[in-house]
Amino acid sequence: MLSLQNVSISTRISVLENVSYNFLNGFIYGIVAPNGAGKTTLFRCISGLKIVDKGEISFNNQAVNNQRKNFFYLEDIEWLDQNLTGMDYLKIVKFKWKSSLKIEEIIKTCRLDNFVNVPIRKYSKGMKQRLIFALYLMSDAECYLMDEILNESAISITEEFNVDNNIQLQL
Structure with missing residues (x-):
């Protein structure tokens, strides 16, 4: 479970103030808010790229900053x-996330065969x-945070590849 407990985040302005919420494993959640409301800042805090001003974000009862x-x-x-290729990035993600998945399977699943070696x-x-989408799958992470990257395509791509509901999509 991803848990926000009394989280406050600010940039130039207060983005979140004393927010608490539990995101259960195995579900897809959407964060809906206007542009500039702080969705990206929240995702950066969850992923460990930014530290919250106050409160705690945890995943499976451990602080997220220890679980990138x-x-x-x-x-x-x-x-x-x-200038890099899709293959370059698949290799980088596999290495950095210590994924046990096979690059060839991800290429096949995501139908990248014809262009994976092209810049x-x-x-x-x-x-x-x-x-x-292939990079997300390659990471084999427990939680995927997607911030407008796929927009309306996220649903059609997950349906096309018949991906189960264990993927945590944040749109």
């Missing part, structure tokens, strides 16, 4: 080096979305 490998969060496809700068929007 249990989360996979990619803020924006544009952060990826456009990302040559990818269409749809190809980038497939790569992003």
